Amino acid sequence: MIKNKKTIGGLCSGVGGIELGFRNAGFDISWANDMDRYAMVTYSSIIGSNHYIGKEPMKISDIEQNHRNEVSYVNVLGAGFPCQAFSVAGRRKGFQDARGTVIWDIIHFLDEVIPKDNGKGPDVLFLENVKNFKTHNDGNTYNRIEEELYKRKYSVYTKILNTADYSNVPQNRERTFMVCFRDEPKWNNFRFHEQEPDLRHIEKAENDCPKTYAFHKNFPKKLKSLQSIDQILEDVNDDRYWYDSKSKYVKMLNELYKEMRSENAGSQDTLYQIRRVYPRANKSKLCPTLTANMGTGGHNVPMIPFGKGENIRWRKLTPSECFKFQGYKKFILPKNLSNGQLYKQAGNSVSVPVITKLAKAILKSLEI
Numbered sequence: 001m002i003k004n005k006k007t008i009g010g011l012c013s014g015v016g017g018i019e020l021g022f023r024n025a026g027f028d029i030s031w032a033n034d035m036d037r038y039a040m041v042t043y044s045s046i047i048g049s050n051h052y053i054g055k056e057p058m059k060i061s062d063i064e065q066n067h068r069n070e071v072s073y074v075n076v077l078g079a080g081f082p083c084q085a086f087s088v089a090g091r092r093k094g095f096q097d098a099r100g101t102v103i104w105d106i107i108h109f110l111d112e113v114i115p116k117d118n119g120k121g122p123d124v125l126f127l128e129n130v131k132n133f134k135t136h137n138d139g140n141t142y143n144r145i146e147e148e149l150y151k152r153k154y155s156v157y158t159k160i161l162n163t164a165d166y167s168n169v170p171q172n173r174e175r176t177f178m179v180c181f182r183d184e185p186k187w188n189n190f191r192f193h194e195q196e197p198d199l200r201h202i203e204k205a206e207n208d209c210p211k212t213y214a215f216h217k218n219f220p221k222k223l224k225s226l227q228s229i230d231q232i233l234e235d236v237n238d239d240r241y242w243y244d245s246k247s248k249y250v251k252m253l254n255e256l257y258k259e260m261r262s263e264n265a266g267s268q269d270t271l272y273q274i275r276r277v278y279p280r281a282n283k284s285k286l287c288p289t290l291t292a293n294m295g296t297g298g299h300n301v302p303m304i305p306f307g308k309g310e311n312i313r314w315r316k317l318t319p320s321e322c323f324k325f326q327g328y329k330k331f332i333l334p335k336n337l338s339n340g341q342l343y344k345q346a347g348n349s350v351s352v353p354v355i356t357k358l359a360k361a362i363l364k365s366l367e368i
Contacts, residue, residue, distance in 0.1 A: 006026070006075040006076065006363060007027060007030045007075050008028070008029055008074055008076040009032070009072070009074035009076070009078070009114070010033065010078045011032075011033050011077070011106055012080050012081045012082065012102065012106075013052070014034055014036065014039045014043070014348050015039050015349055016029075016043040016051075017080070017350035018079075018080055018126065018350055018355055019047065020047060020328075020352055020355070021353070021354070021359050022078065022356075023047075025359035025362075025363055027076065029047070030051070030074045031074075032051040034052065034057055035058060035059050037057040038341045039348075040056070040057050041334050042333065042334055042337065044334075045332050046333075053070050054067045060105040060108075063113060064108075064113050068113055071113055071114060073114065073115045073116070073122070075122060075366060077122045077125050078126040078127075080128040080348075081102045081103050081106060081128075081129060082102050103145055107148055110125070121152070124179065124181055124182070125178070126179055126359075127177070127178040128178075129175065130175060131174040131176055134158065142158075153182060153183055154181060154182055154185065155180055155181045155184040155187030155188070155211075156178060156187070157178070157179045157181075157187070158177065158178045160174055160176050161175060163175075163327075164226060164286050165223065166220050166222060166223065167351060167354050167357070168223060168225060168226050168227050168353070169226070169326070169327045169353060170232070171286060171287040171288075171290065171326070172286040172288060172289055173289050174289075175350070175351075177358060179362065181209070181212045181365065184209040184211060184212045187209045189205075190205040190208075192216050210365075212365070214364060214365040215361050215364075215365045218360075218364050226286075229271065229285065229287070232321060233304070242313060242314070242315050249314075250314055252274065252279045253303065253314055254312060255279075257312060260281055269285050270283070271285075271288060271317075272302065272305070272314075273301075287317075287325045288302050290322055290346055292344045292347040293347065294322070294343035295340040295342075295343040301317055302316065303316045303317070319333060319339055319346060320333060322346035322347070326346055326349050326352060327351045327353040329352075
């Protein structure tokens, strides 16, 4: 039995992808939080327990007012804070969107709510958002948050990672990850995550910022192999997932399919998606980026063709397949939620294997 296992607490937890990734790496989950009651149901089903503070969904501010005694000290505070305010689909309103201010709630929670260990906060902050978060508002949004974290004596190690590069899951999904280690603000002098390290500075970086430097040395490597799409697809007979041949979407998809075939760029192992009013195919044989918008209409869900010649039939991915394209394994989805909610949750979630790899590197840093 492992003693003194490191712990993680989650904000904006959703269905628990970040917590699950850390648990896979050897951490214990202390608590979680989200304001979405449907996400809490799926979290409990996938994780096997309801770690939500108060056993109910609530805003971060509600925890401070009514549930502070349920918040324990954790080694890692993780949060995949709302991305819509910084994404293209969400019109990139940033801090002008209420969802864009949740990051300040998280920082306030860090300052005022989490119990301190010897007067200090969690060892690590783990933050995740869309790729555009890094460049939103010409980088001013990110720079402002980075500055606030450095003020709190954390290092800030930021990378944009694609699921298809850092796991064997064939999804094109680029996300910004910020990994911050307590008491190592001098990392700002080195920033090896942005530039090749100057050999003259390596020893100083290791002395001044041992945990951040160790994380840098153990940062996950890119992979060269992926699962095939066929390995993820299920046998589906349910008519809800198959498109009628008379559908306007099918006509558009058939035209694109023929074009792709003529270019030898894709066929039945290519996933397609209708974005707004036009079809799009992923020519790299990857699943397009899953989004929360999948829960607002079936045409947002990636689709795949079955059959040959004039007998092509089109089917959209099932919620279960979408979770598999996020790297979830051996999971059970609740039967009392609508497909719309499950699609939304899968799109809002994270790629679990990527989280696990980052969490393993973090754990090595905490053990030095």
